[in-house]
Amino acid sequence: MPVMNTYAPHESGEAIEDKVESLLDEMTLEEKVGQLNQLNGSEHTGPAVSEVDKEAEIRAGNVGSILNVDGYEKRKHFQRLAVEESELGIPLLFGYDVVHGYRTLSPIPLGEAASWDPVAVEEMSAVAAAETSAAGIHWTFGPPVDLTRDARWGRAMETSGEDPHLGSELAAARVRGFQGDDLGADDTVLACAKHFAAYGEVKAGREYNTVDISESTLRDLHLPPFKAAVDAGVGTVMNAFTDHDRVPAGASDHLVRDILKDEWGFEGFVVSDWNSFRELIYHRVAEDEREAAQLALEAGSDMDMVGHVFVNELVELVEDGVVDEAMVDDAVRRILRAKFLLDLFDDPYRYFDDQRRDSTILADDHRETAREIARKSIVMLKNDDDVLPLTDPDTVAVVGALADSGDDVLGDWRAQGNPDDAVTVLEGIETATNAGTNVEYTKGYERSGEAPEPLREQAVEVTADADVAVVAVGETWELSGECSSRANIDLPGEQRELLEALRETDTPVVAVLTNGRPLAIPWLDENVPAILETWFLGTEAGHAIADVLFGEHNPSGKLPMSFPQTVGQVPINYNHLPTGRPAEKAEPGWGTSYIDVPNDPLYTFGHGLSYTTFEYSDLDLSAAAFEMDEQIQVSVTVENVGDTAGAEVVQLYTRDLVGSRTRPVKELTGFRRVELEPNERREVTFEIASDDLAFWTADEEVAAEPGEFEVMVGRSADDIRSSASFELLD
Ligand code: NOJ
Numbered sequence: 001m002p003v004m005n006t007y008a009p010h011e012s013g014e015a016i017e018d019k020v021e022s023l024l025d026e027m028t029l030e031e032k033v034g035q036l037n038q039l040n041g042s043e044h045t046g047p048a049v050s051e052v053d054k055e056a057e058i059r060a061g062n063v064g065s066i067l068n069v070d071g072y073e074k075r076k077h078f079q080r081l082a083v084e085e086s087e088l089g090i091p092l093l094f095g096y097d098v099v100h101g102y103r104t105l106s107p108i109p110l111g112e113a114a115s116w117d118p119v120a121v122e123e124m125s126a127v128a129a130a131e132t133s134a135a136g137i138h139w140t141f142g143p144p145v146d147l148t149r150d151a152r153w154g155r156a157m158e159t160s161g162e163d164p165h166l167g168s169e170l171a172a173a174r175v176r177g178f179q180g181d182d183l184g185a186d187d188t189v190l191a192c193a194k195h196f197a198a199y200g201e202v203k204a205g206r207e208y209n210t211v212d213i214s215e216s217t218l219r220d221l222h223l224p225p226f227k228a229a230v231d232a233g234v235g236t237v238m239n240a241f242t243d244h245d246r247v248p249a250g251a252s253d254h255l256v257r258d259i260l261k262d263e264w265g266f267e268g269f270v271v272s273d274w275n276s277f278r279e280l281i282y283h284r285v286a287e288d289e290r291e292a293a294q295l296a297l298e299a300g301s302d303m304d305m306v307g308h309v310f311v312n313e314l315v316e317l318v319e320d321g322v323v324d325e326a327m328v329d330d331a332v333r334r335i336l337r338a339k340f341l342l343d344l345f346d347d348p349y350r351y352f353d354d355q356r357r358d359s360t361i362l363a364d365d366h367r368e369t370a371r372e373i374a375r376k377s378i379v380m381l382k383n384d385d386d387v388l389p390l391t392d393p394d395t396v397a398v399v400g401a402l403a404d405s406g407d408d409v410l411g412d413w414r415a416q417g418n419p420d421d422a423v424t425v426l427e428g429i430e431t432a433t434n435a436g437t438n439v440e441y442t443k444g445y446e447r448s449g450e451a452p453e454p455l456r457e458q459a460v461e462v463t464a465d466a467d468v469a470v471v472a473v474g475e476t477w478e479l480s481g482e483c484s485s486r487a488n489i490d491l492p493g494e495q496r497e498l499l500e501a502l503r504e505t506d507t508p509v510v511a512v513l514t515n516g517r518p519l520a521i522p523w524l525d526e527n528v529p530a531i532l533e534t535w536f537l538g539t540e541a542g543h544a545i546a547d548v549l550f551g552e553h554n555p556s557g558k559l560p561m562s563f564p565q566t567v568g569q570v571p572i573n574y575n576h577l578p579t580g581r582p583a584e585k586a587e588p589g590w591g592t593s594y595i596d597v598p599n600d601p602l603y604t605f606g607h608g609l610s611y612t613t614f615e616y617s618d619l620d621l622s623a624a625a626f627e628m629d630e631q632i633q634v635s636v637t638v639e640n641v642g643d644t645a646g647a648e649v650v651q652l653y654t655r656d657l658v659g660s661r662t663r664p665v666k667e668l669t670g671f672r673r674v675e676l677e678p679n680e681r682r683e684v685t686f687e688i689a690s691d692d693l694a695f696w697t698a699d700e701e702v703a704a705e706p707g708e709f710e711v712m713v714g715r716s717a718d719d720i721r722s723s724a725s726f727e728l729l730d
Helices: 013-026 029-035 054-059 072-085 109-113 118-134 154-158 164-179 215-231 254-263 289-299 309-319 325-341 354-360 364-377 425-432 453-464 495-503 522-527 541-549
Strands: 037-040 065-067 093-096 192-196 236-239 269-271 379-383 395-399 438-442 468-474 509-514 530-533 614-621 625-627 631-640 646-656 667-676 681-689 707-716 719-729
Touching: 013 325, 029 037, 029 309, 029 325, 037 054, 054 072, 072 093, 093 325, 109 118, 109 154, 109 164, 109 364, 118 164, 118 354, 118 364, 164 215, 164 667, 192 215, 192 254, 215 236, 215 254, 254 289, 269 325, 289 309, 289 325, 309 325, 364 541, 395 425, 395 453, 425 438, 425 468, 425 541, 438 453, 453 495, 468 495, 495 509, 495 522, 530 541, 614 646, 614 707, 614 719, 631 646, 631 667, 631 707, 631 719, 646 681, 667 681
Parallel strands: 037 065, 065 093, 192 236, 236 269, 395 438, 395 468, 468 509, 509 530, 625 719
Antiparallel strands: 379 530, 614 631, 631 681, 646 667, 646 707, 707 719
8 A cells, every 4th residue: 555655755655554464473472552642752742641661661562752851961862762662673663742933933824824834834844843853753743734713722723724725735745845846755744633623613712612513614614624634635633622522532433433534535544633542531422431431542543642541551442352353463563653653663763964954943944934934924903194114213112011022922832932032123123223223222121011100101102202113912822722721812911001101101012912812902903103013923023023114025825814803803804604684685684783882803814915905806707607627817017006915825716606505795716926026917827626615515425516606806705806707607
């Protein structure tokens, strides 16, 4: 069986399968089960779990993988124990959460998604893979490919936002970046698409809460990025903590066995999330560890992260005839296959090269790549009166505790990211300004968000004397990430009070927002002339922000997730379904609406301003109708009519006018990032095939249905510049 062999050109899939089979033949049942067991090293990325004597377990052949091992030497030591002191000498797999970089950090995934630039995202994932592998780690628990429409959820920061098409493009890019085209190369790592599936739908945005969605929502929104990752050859997939249709993901044969393994033909392995097999007991679908192990294996999950239920229970379950040994064999095969693809049997120490480690981690060119994607990830939400870019101000007031924090720009899931390496907003501004510009820093508020009177007064004084105030506001890094759901998504603490005080001066204010989720900031929008959304931009944050503030880089980022006016609108997404009483069509008072807030978000998916102006013209379709097995070309001309070079993300949306199930009012179907000099115009062409129009139909299959479609091209989901229609023929 040729398996993922495009990722191991050094050896054919058949040769690897032969090796897997002959090793499997030599293994005892205990040794097989050992391969399915993943221990934790020292750092805890979940609640405490029972400790075991790791060295003894490795020597006994009871361990297939370890995550979170603290340090290169320790990893090397554990590898030596496995290879030289266990009976079969099977190398260990070392796993770690490298989500947006190892030591050189790029923006958090939601930030990277705002670049709408799969090439840049792939490059940055390749940088992360180079550093991770140089540290002796084989496997990253990334990319997260969850989709969410709920800004309350702390893990929105790990997603690519609310759209399955953008999410799928970026999922594939990240897998390619991590795994390269040869997993056996020294600078690539095994990737892991997580969390399978629909974790982003936790009810009320509350972390680890239950999920209750239709099969349509699962298939149309949440599965496409996973499918894209699988098609890109991702080696592993991680179960979600959550349930689908009342069955926890790790025990869901519908999700794991039916969809992932059978329908999609996934040949890698599935790892649980932290202790999530044991949590089947707390979900109340398993009575005890034994039943939990049985349910998880039968559902098709292959490796147990820190839960010990496989290693404790599977041997007996097989011996008692409850579980078929063939299922254990299948899981072992998948794990051994990954180890062969990584070429670990030929040289288990291949990732331990001191010289490579020293020259790779935090290399200058890695920082440059991080700066480039950080610039591209910044979204200019507002720029009244062309406050930005700043041109030769005499005095810039830099306000806010967040402006002076290397810790915060790194965001959550920072792996080995170090605040001391990070460029703060203040440092970035100081470096970018020349000797003629006076930069005055004032704290304004405490990191907790509190703005005591003296700090506020001092900030007002400094601002009053400046030509412009750059005010860093938003979340500290701990406010988003795992276990950081928020029921209020306003500016934290008294940041707004500070901004109100600064507004009393005549000095224009530029708000630099730091956050891992959309915030509800209508007041900011109404009262501050310029707003830059900077997420958590990683190691090079300060330089990237200064590049945009001073016009060294023309902002081109676009929102991957809509910003609500108020938390009460959440979940909110541009690609919502029509109702029987559409707001815009119904008799006043009888349409879908609130009585106290509008339906529209504050900033819609796809929104982002530029220092130049783009015009769209000449939308053209290659045909008015096409057959299921044909494609249609949609082209549009985009022109930069301003006097600054810039990049535009041209967005193509479609609408299926009538379907066997309700179809979204608009769906992103393609996008293209184009760089244009002043007065340059470019024709951008998209190809649409019937697959691009597919959805979970009433016949319970993913397919396109014939009929009329609207096609729209624009700058964001609510700034459509041109539209036309076509017919998909039977
Ligand atoms: C729990 C998180 O949900 C998951 O994303 C992560 O990979 C594991 N812990 C390991 O740290």
